[in-house]
């Protein structure tokens with residue numbers, strides 16, 4: 001493997017799918033038979049997934065046995081978390097208070113709901129990223145330095161600098177309830193001093209993306225329909241910016257949710 005653009009593309013395509021990432025994670029421990037892999041990830045399109053991983057030189061399939069290649073082993077090592085380092089970081093983190101709900105503004109997308117701005121004190125800083133596995137649906141974004149959490153329709157963004165925003169909140173009581181949940185979950189992990197174990201990436205499928213698109217099939221993005229656009233987004237063959245109708249104020253919350261979901265891809 002030379003690491004040229006064509007090879008890099010093969011690897012990134014191979015790893016752009018949750019099933020293939022799961023297969024790779026299984027193989028880190030030890031080689032597996034095709035039957036074992038099939039039991040774990042399901043038989044659907046298994047040959048296709050294995051073919052893409054083999055084309056990227058990440059795995060070798062021989063006589064029904066699957067193993068990582070040397071390149072695949074190096075690749076997975078480069079992606080592994082460093083447990084000793086991360087545990088130390090969380091052990092030094094102080095318990096938080098969520099001091100106040102500083103602003104309660106109507107949501108642009110739905111005026112019956114609110115957008116909340118609150119504050120975490122002290123700011124969590126860089127260990128924030130270690131808290132991602134605490135929440136069933138959460139992703140740390142390096143780009144904005146924030147942990148983005150989805151809780152039903154509510155989208156919570158906790159910034160390393162201490163600000164917290166929440167959208168689609170029904171009332172101040174609900175805001176307090178959600179903030180209480182955040183505080184107790186985060187403080188529970190800090191009190192134990194143990195960094196949550198990183199977990200498999202959250203699986204996103206095109207139907208979840210589709211529900212937040214305008215669903216007008218206007219074709220501005222160059223696709224035949226919103227549904228095709230959603231499929232291409234999951235395959236990383238297009239970008240969310242191509243759907244310019246989403247810039248309309250009435251889709252503000254949809255765009256925010258889509259950007260959060262895209263972090264999981």
Ligand code: SF4
Nearest residue numbers: 218219221226229243
């Ligand atoms: S531009 Fe947006 S609304 Fe129009 S078809 Fe594409 S995804 Fe759908």
